Structures are given as structure tokens and as C-alpha cells.
Amino acid sequence: METTDSNLLSLASGELLKKFDPQKYFDQFLSEGVYPDGRPVSQFRESNVKTSVDRESDGSSYVQQGGACVSCTVNLSVAISSSEPGVLFTIESLGSVSEDLITDAQNFLDRLLSKNVFFDISQLDAGHNLRWTLHLKIMVLSSDGFIMDALLTAVNAAFMDTKFPSVFYPEITEEDATIDLSKVKINREKISRLTLKDTPVYSVYVLYNSWNAADVDECIVLCDPNKEICELTQNRCEIIIGKNDLIYEMSYAGKSALTETILSEIMICAKRRYGKISEGLNKIRAR
Template identity: 30%
Template sequence: SQMTSVELLKLVDPSLYYSKFIAGGVFPDGRAIDAFKPFSFKRGVVGGVCAGSALVRQGGVTVVCTLSASLSPLNTESMMTIEWEGATTDEADLKMALVDARTLVDELITREAFFTRKALRSNDERLEWRLNAKFRLLHWDGDLSAAVVGGLLAALSDARLPKVLLKHAEDDEAPIDPMEISIEKNESKWSPIELSSNPVASTFILYVDEQATMHLLADPPVDARRLCRSQCTIVIGKKEEQKPSILALRSSGSCSDELLQRMVGIAEKRQESIVKALEKRE
């Protein structure tokens, strides 16, 4: 079949091809350039001993997040450990993206953006839960950090922690023996994790045209992303009855205050709509 002049232009001069669309405010698929692709999720995708799980599609990225939980006496260790399953890669870009995603999630966990330490206390105050989040990357063609934050939030909203029975006298100062701990088998008595700020990450790609005008691109096609030198990731969280707040901001390159305010506005609306979707039970 003959190649159309538009297809040929995309092949020969992708910069000119995309600049024409961006100038018109739409991507080739008809989506507005500052409108993110829908966030879609399915919870409870992994059975067995896991505490919670979710498959999330965000932008061009698909991840599965599986949570497992273990009990320990109260301590100051990290509340959550993170693993990448089968993520050995020689791709420099993906390696960098994995590092960025882990750094962002670690920062949000440390700042108690997903949950507080108190939320992981078991019903017996002497024991607390520690979570392990295992991520499996199924498809990568977009911003990994934002999808990983979304995957973790969806899996946490699926999680249930068992009721604990501890046969260890309150005044007994000896270490707790695992044999003294029993777990409630009836899952209907298990409890959800109280989430603190429901963080949602939005990554904007900044495109500068020939007139030096900066455009915000949300989930651009991978070829269009290659034409951009800077991006900005904004994580918005919101506690109940409080205004939304910026929990993290990562930026390469600079932009005007006006553009930043626009990004924050879009990110806040997006956080609200994703959290509303997660609050509905499938």
C-alpha cells in the first residue's frame, strides 16, 4: 500500500510531524495534548498468600504490584521494602527509570504519604506489620515513576491485614516467640490499611516549539517524547477535609510559574478523579 504524505513526514521528519499536531493542541490520536490517557486498574489479580494486589495501566506503562505482609515487634526499620520482579535489564533508559521510580516511592513512604506507621500497627499494639511490594513490569512506553506510584496505591487499597492473637503476658520482658502468635483465619475479620494522603503522580513532558513557546504534553507518544528535553513530575496528595498538597516535585529543565500552576491544577484534578475511582469497590 502506498504510504501517505503524513506517514512519510512522520518517518522522515518526526519533529515537523509532531510540531504540526502540537500547534493544533492535539495528538495524532485526537487526544488533547494536556489530557492524560485514562488510568485503569484491576485489584485482586494475584491470589494466594498476598495481602493485596493490583494491575495498573497508566500512560504507556502496565505494572502489577503484589503486597505481602509480615509481623514483627515494634521497631524503627522501614515500613515497606520494594522489589522489582524480573527487571534485569541492559537498557540504560529502563535502568534509570527503575532507579527514579524507586527513589520517588521510597521518598513518599518515608514521608508517610501512603500510610502512617500507626496504620500498620496490628490490633495488638506490641506488634506491627511490615509490607513488601513486588512490582512486575509488563509494558513500558511512558513514565514508569507515575505508574509505580499508581500501582502501589491501587494494591494498598486492595490490601487487608489479619487480626492477631498474641499469647505473651504484658509484663513478660522476654522477646516474643513466633509460636505465641496466631493469625485470624476468617478473612471477613481482616482490616483494610488506613491510607493517609492517596498520592497520585503526574508527569508532564515540556515541548518547546520553534517560536520558543512551551507546551505541556501529557502521555505523549514515545516518538514525540524523544523531541523533548525536559519533564516535570508532580505528586499530589490529599488528606480528608484538607486541601490538596504537593508531596513531591521532580523537574529537569525550567518552566514559568504560570505553567507550573497549570500543571499543579491538572495534577490536582487527576488525583481527585483517580482516588474517586479507587474508592469504588469492583
């Protein structure tokens, strides 16, 4: 009974410290290289990825990464070939998700799509001077500091799940001045899938200054921190990496110096993260 009372008292003291002095509460764990739940600071939380979750769409996915949950659906439409973007997207969210997070995610995804990093756009050719347009609807259901990790994984998984039906169009005669889209016939019994060039992976790192550090400039690199820990420091590095260690995006904001040693540590973690996510996605596709 005394042990139980002691544990309850210790738990209550910890919760009070977390509430009134979160810096001191988290520091006792982070300075030892772990999060309060025992996860090493160099380790990402597990990702839960599901595909074909929406039978009404041509492709769909659901991803839970830590406290972030994101769904993505893909719907196809046929249009006359043009130079217009082949992928259009919208990002919506529940009220609890910050508008700043949504805006940042829109900018990240827009830049990646403009670079055609996911697949060769020639695959959108439907023949007969027609082409497919992919309409992505992304819903951010919850967040825990960041959403781009879960969001980008959801987009990759939805692309992998997208099914292209075959297209039939009557032979064009000399009398046909323009293509009549009403004559397009879609056969969903015969489908094909996208071949992805890459599955870019996002990861975020926070540079944390521990109270116990001998050097005030000494930083601990935190992988995949939650919202509470993110609020303790503004030093953060975001990176989107692809195969062959190709860096698509990288940014850093904060007062602490991003030294060569810290950058090297971040790159090692980012490469490891890419390998794990891309391997997991390929296993899902192979099912």
C-alpha cells in the same frame, strides 16, 4: 477506488515523514493542540485499574496507563515491634524497560514511604508488642516514556486491597523473657484494612517548542506524552500531588523557562489528575 488509493498514499506519506523527520511529523499535530490519535494535549490517557489479581497475596493490583503496565503485590509478615521500616519494596522489570526509569521510580517511592504519606504507621500495630511488615513486589511489565504514574497508582490500589488478619498471642508471663514468634496464631477469617491518609498521584508534563510558534520561547504543555514525543525535547516537569493540593515532589529539567503561566497550567492539570485518580480508586475500594 481513487479515494482509497488517496488515503493509502496519505497514510504512507505520514509514516515516512514520521520515520525520517519525526519533529516535523509530530509538530503538525502538537501545534494544533492534539496528539496524532486526536487526544487533546491537556488530557491524560485512561487508566485501567484492577485489584485482587493475585489470590496468593494479601493485596494486589494491576494498572495500565497508556503504554505502561505495572503490577503490585503485598505480602504481610509479623515481627516484634521495632523502629525498622514498616514497608519494604522491590521493583523489577522486563528487559525492555530502562534501568534509569526503574532507579528514578525507586527513589520517588522511597522518599514517599519515608514521609509516611500513604497511611499512619500505627495501623501496623498487631498488638502483643508485635507489628506487621508490608512487603511490596512491584513488576514493571512495559513502559512508554514514563512509569511512575502507573506505578504509584498500582501501589495505592494494592494498599487499598491489603487484608490484615487478626493476631492471637498467649498471655505473656513473668517467665517470658522474649516473645516467641512461633506462638503467634493468625486468623484469616477476621480481617481489617488500611485507612489511607492520602493517595498521592504522579503526573508528568513536557514543554514543547513548536516550529510554528511566533515566539521561539513559547511552549506548549503536553500532558502524558508517549516515548516518541518525549524524545523530541528534554523540557519536562514531574509532580506528585496529594489532597488539599499538597505537593510531595516536584522537579523540572530543561532549557526552556518554567514561567509562572506555564507552572499555573501544570498545577491545574495536576490537580485535575489527582481528583480523577483518587475518585477512581475510592470507587474501586467501595465495591
